[in-house]
Amino acid sequence: MQTAGYVSTGYKGLDNILDGLRIGDNVVLKVDSIEDYRYFVVPYVDQALVDGRNVIYMRFGDHEPLLDPSPHIKIYEFDPRQGFEIFATRIHQAITDEGKEAFYVFDSLSELLSAWATDHMIGNFFRVTCPYLYELDTVAYFGLIRKHHAVRTIERIRETTQVLIDVFNHDGHFHVQPLKVWQRSSPTMFLPHRKQGEMFFPLANSFEATDLLSSRSARQEESSSRQLDHWHRLFIQAEQLFESPATELEQAHMVKHICRHMIGREERILGLSIRSFTLRDLLDIKTRLIGTGFIGGKAVGMLLAHNILKRQQDFDWNHHLEPHDSFYIGSNVYYSYIVHNNMWRLFMKQKTQEGYFSAASELRKEMLIGNFPEAIREGFRKMLDYYGQYPIIIRSSSLLEDGFGNAFAGKYDSFFRVNQGSPEERLEQLEDAIRRVFASAMSEDALTYRLQRDLHEQDEQMALLVQRVSGSYHHHYYFPELAGVGVSYNTFVWDKDMDPKAGMLRLVLGLGTRAVDRAEGDYPRIVALDAPLKRPHKGFEDTRKFSQRDVDLLNINDNCMETISLLNLTTHDVKIPWRNYAVQDKETMQLLKRRGRKQDIWLLTFDQLFSDNNFSDLMQRMLKTLEESYDYPVDVEFTVNFTTDRVAKINVVQCRPLQTKGADHEVVIPKQVPEERTFFRTEGNFMGGNISQPLKWVIWVDPAEYSKLPLADKHEIARLIGRLNKRIADKVDSPTLLLGPGRWGTSTPAMGVPISFSEISNLSAIAEVAFTSGNLMPELSFGSHFFQDLVEADIFYLALFPENKTCFLNNRWLEQQSNSLEGLTPAGARYKSVVKVIRVPEKNLHLMADVVSQQLICCYQQEG
Template sequence: MRANIPPEWNKFYLKDVSFVNLMTRRIFNVLIVANPYDAFMLEDDGRVDEKIFDEYMDLGLRYPPTFTQVTTTEEADKVLKTTDIDLVICMPGNADNDAFDVARAVKEASPSTPCVVLTPFSHGITKRMENEDLSMFDYVFCWLGNTNLILSIIKLIEDKMNIEHDMAEAGVQMILLVEDGIRFYSSILPNLYNYILLQAKRFSTEALNPHAAAQRKRGRPKVLLARTYEEAMELYDRYGDNALGIISDARFPKDGAKDPEAGLKLLREIRKRDEYVPLILQSAESDNRFKAEAEGFRFVDKNSKKMDIDLRRLMEEHMGFGDFVFHDPKTGKEILRIHSLKELQDNIFTIPNDSMLYHVSRNHMSRWLSARAIFPVSAFLKHVTWHKLQDVDAHRQIIFDAIVQYRRMKNIGVVAVFDRGKFDAYGHFARIGDGSLGGKGRGLAFLDNIIKRHPELNQYTGAAVCIPKTLVLCTDVFDDFMDKNNLYQVALSDASDEEILSHFLRAQLPDSLIADFFTFFDAVKAPIAIRSSSLLEDSHYQPFAGIYSTYMIPYLDDKYEMLRMLASAIKGVYASVYYRDSKAYMTATSNIIDQEKMAVILQEVVGRRYGDRFYPSFSGVLRSLNYYPIGEEKAEEGIVNLALGLGKYIVDGGQTLRVCPYHPSQVLQTSEMEMALRETQTRFYALDMTDIGGGFKVDDGFNILNLRVKEADKDGSLQYIASTFDPYDQVIRDGIYEGGRKVITFCGVLQHGVFPLPELLQMVQKLGTEEMRRPVEIEFACNLGPDKTGELNLLQIRPIVDSKQMLDEDVASIPDSRCLLRSHNSLGHGISEDVTDVVYVKTGDDFTASNNPAIACEIERLNRKFLAEGRNYVLVGPGRWGSSDPWLGIPVKWPHISAARVIVEAGLKNYRVDPSQGTHFFQNLTSFGVGYFTINTYRGDGLLRADVLDAMPAVDETAYVRHVRFERPLKIMMDGKKQEGVVLFG
């Protein structure tokens, strides 16, 4: 039964707090003025900025500052001209006081910049400082070699800069520290801040996602330092309504002279004005304990070895830090400990009346909520005092109702993620749900983090590096969708892909997503890619590259039509977890299908609209290991595959331009005219802006246009990336000219510096490899404007997992007589000695590429048999494995050949296709240590003993494919650095 609550307390409205608007003024650049010896002392055994950075990371803080050290006025001038300095730290050394002169010059040049003195307090320096004019300095601190102090100085000044605004904006609380002893406040502030920042880290768990948690920390209590009675009263007069507590020394200046009872006088005055605020007196004089406790103040003995612990305990008990502990007022015994707001809501009606009365009448609940930055509820409850409403049950009900309203409000706030905090200040990455982001989602968040932490990526004018606007539906949205629509039965059955998709398309996504999607449409105003991001996908040990679907939808003015398309695309990605290929892949990787969880990434498609189609200037896949180095290239310098249009063209195995970012002028494909005309891109992919997805298909490319390059020429999108073939002079000229075929050479961005692509890719590759601690593959897309400006959008990063097997033998020195196969152009690394089977495509005189689709079906059937038996095999065939164009090779997908241990592309005299690059399953080859050999025996490149294979009895034979088995295992050896591979028999 509800309590009888007076009407004025029964209806209330909580106004939400936007944490993104708090702590907006920050200290980013700190200038340290010190002589070389003191600068060296400051750095000690590690750089001060590294230590500060580590402290920021440990405490979960963002925006660590950078430090610049100078010793002379000239050096300071140079820094001030090039950098916005937010804080000057002056370190007067033993030898001289030059540092003061430099600091004065800085202060004259920039009067509003805060200046502090940081000094080791030796007797000599103390004497010298007595004669210095310190009025220009905001604070003087005592340096004891603890970098925590520098963090405290920065936070103290940031608090002073932000307190006025943050109190008005959100009701942020203040802790007032009154202390004039320099050595003492230099010691207490680091401990105080450390405790407050750890508290902020703890209470940030009230947030429903990490992003909101990071913002909530901005609501932590501010610390203000006063050094005289008058300064303390002035601060209390201004901010007293938001005082969380006062910590005061006993003896400090009052009316211009040291007063031994200044602290007691200050606390008495404050108690007159506020009966609830916690007041703590600190003193080295033990007599003050009795005086303080006689007046109801708490006391901390400065002489105590555990002074810090005593102060923390009092703050925990009286300022609302830590858990909320309900006590029995008679015995003081703990009745219940509350860790979170939800626990308070769940238990509020079970607390005994006398305990409830004790805490409510002392305003404890409001203070605890304030300390946890739950300001709307705290501010409301602060006014519902015991004086105004003397009814315990009414207080319970009011507290319960306020918490329920607050939690509902915060839940809505998290579902509608697109507030200024996510699409202004941070700009790109948000999530819906509390589950995992999945592999691609984690990769994107990681890329975004790398970009933030490495401003050098954006050092080139007119060349931005970023990730596109992204929203992730976390894995719990998938779980909820599967459960509520009872989809597991059909999903885990042997139903066809089309049947599974139709069931999923009929299912319902939560209505709560509608408003979020509309907001996302407004924020993006571009086509949207709907990409899989499963738990297993792009993992560090078994990447699931290209196994699941990725759909794209056009941007429409009709938001409801766009919503229908988006919902179908999300359901299509969910359904792809349970397609036949996915299940086969799960079996091949020893994973259990119902352990797979799918997050979905909604991402702005990079590109421009050209009439009824949409595509970027170019896309690319960058790999930090180059298994096909040529000329001066080294394997570790990486390789990039570039293509005009959407990146799906690259992963589908289309013809791309292959170049090493460190050797952008050395492009094999464009080194000879015939080769350039034959081996450069002739088609590209674009999104069809008129296909509004009337019927979503299993094929996720149903609305992707496969166009000829001349269509892009009509669009005017080839500027800077194409050359022109002059048929009269029989030459290829860089740039676009009337008439003549356009050749996609990327000459403008690779050789002519139109856009710093090689330099950016070098940096991205280096940072990605360093941060992931392993070789990586990075997808990107770029828009180039006619003014030569562009945006390099990083779309995905995933690890290339390298086999760690060591090769002791020199593969190249093994005689041909021992080899069944030899390749001088192999991908992969390691040794394998457990394969006995070879599956090969029959390539007699009657071979024709028109049979390639049928060959793919036969190989898939054999592969299923190998999977069922737990065996592996060597696969040999002509042309390009996995090509989306059956005329270039056999159009298998990875699940169709997943049991192969070595895959061989064997060129024929009458069927010559270059080695494939960029196909979907290259990532999987390297993950599972699968070898990939290219052999062209017709030109003496490598060895294939077809006579040995043809002479063996067949285990299985069809019209196009033979399967043979050796009595003893074959020995497979691959040297990844030298690109040498062999399969030995006999």
């Protein structure tokens, strides 16, 4: 309940016009200059100090300070260039700290334009800040410089504030005209008032009013640009510059200016963008942008890759590149969605230490049921009209995504939409996907990732990249022939003769989901580009075991993504040139024939594709060209479709700096270590570069005991490991090794332990142990999102195949160790037969690996 306290503006004449201010009032003054704004601020502050008020100055503008330093005025300083989220969050926190009945002066809101480009975000800032000030019984002054803002933004501010006053000069006289005074009125309150001395008098006769208002109206009509947002004025200027005989230097300055407002803030990516994009490129991006703001890291990476390749001087990439026709949903739409659906207070709660995870859970639910402003929905409709009923994919493209050091691989969601149905149905399908991508920014894994990488206080807006799905129709299915991940530096070399610098591919038939994620019971083809026909396994039986069995595709009839077995797909007339990608499994075909069933059975090996090196050379050229421009190893997601004359058409759908470690320090693997001092050793099957890591703890999940557990208990084992991860693991002070059966992070407990990334985040190393009798097999996941998580979290990965002659696992040592589980977590004691927690004695166990020799050992160091 607001008090009805009368507050003076510091000008008796203005008090008379407004009937004074009220506690809770936000006062916005539209002025011609900062000096005009200061004219009203100083008397207001002087009067507030006389009245014993707590006066706060919110300083963020580049203009001269509105107030001189004083021991009686508290000054907060903010930098809006850090981004809307950080700026608004810190102001919200300052207001919270000051509490009730403070009196505020804010620098001119127009100053925020240079930092944010679009004044739509100024409207958002005011809409979330003004009501909070009102609730705390404050009085606050805000200034707006005339002609700097779109009419729509002024209207949003008018709707939100309690007092809006137009301040202007005419015929050498100062004038004020209240445009809104909440819950007060008088016969002359909303007339223009001329200042005479210290008083303001209404223009009560018609000829003065006509002279004044007609003159003001004419001046406003002279500038049609006042109807435009600052953002749109910028691009009008860019269009005019492009169409004029501007110098290269002038265009370069405009490119740099636009990149800082639309491409991003990360300096290395920004510098690469400024060098790679022309003014025409940026104007083309703008024509396909819905909303305003940044297009996000994923979109930038995709666009950079296409530009870099197309402009290579010594190779015609236009012959091999599939053109893209993507759309971009600007990062400001994310905040506008939050503000539009009244989630800002909850968003601010999530920014606090105590609410970081708990409020995020509630916010995520709210994000899934919000609605979009009509202007944004109109942009969605136009985009869907363009794509028609072609399948599309809605991908996260946040500000921090795909930069140097922060890939965010798999942290945010992406969704395929088959895009069938009426326009209304397709719009709802699109909006549902966008809501879900927005909500994924509040997932526990994403929040944990940001927290661990000290990104939780950075501005992280969620832009989106909308792409036509690359592929073609095969009856009622739609999919690309090939898809995968390529990396320009291969730390997973399984043969000492391989060159890590040659790069590698992780290749599948159909949608690339099975290449970027670990698919249950399925294996993509791992290709070392300097030895494309070599496999990380041996023999036809292993080829059958470690091959792709299922294909992800889009079912047009059922309007959904579908996983279909390769066996089933081959029975459809899908016009796939199987012999280019697969070999017949004649043994299985003969077995079926004896049972009265005749059918072609194919094993995807891709050997024919790589038999002449043309395709592998092309992919290696692509990766190395991008690596050279980035001056850094790259990680690329791609699709491949072939023309009728078998020309590969590659669509680079994502490109980012590769998060990896190489052989940056030499590790000498000890020879002939006795078995009693060895925990395990193996050749190959590890990722993470060279390592020499002492261990304090070992967590062992027994494969045989795990396999016996019911489904619910298998999930509980994952939660138990998560608790141990928080309780004992620390990469510096308490390095911990986790070993367990099959695949860590699987969503199918029958394939391994279904942990999340946040449940292994503090570990130093993890090992996947093959348990063939329980069908629990590791999956060498180099290039997958899971791999990116491990590398970025500095977690070493290895796989153990105890049945192989090149691998030794000391089960006797395991049995001899005491189990610390019950003492660490009494609630988990019932699983002590499944999970053993080993406290390593002072004579540390040491994990060592060497990339060059492909040797790995975990053993006690030699005494002395």
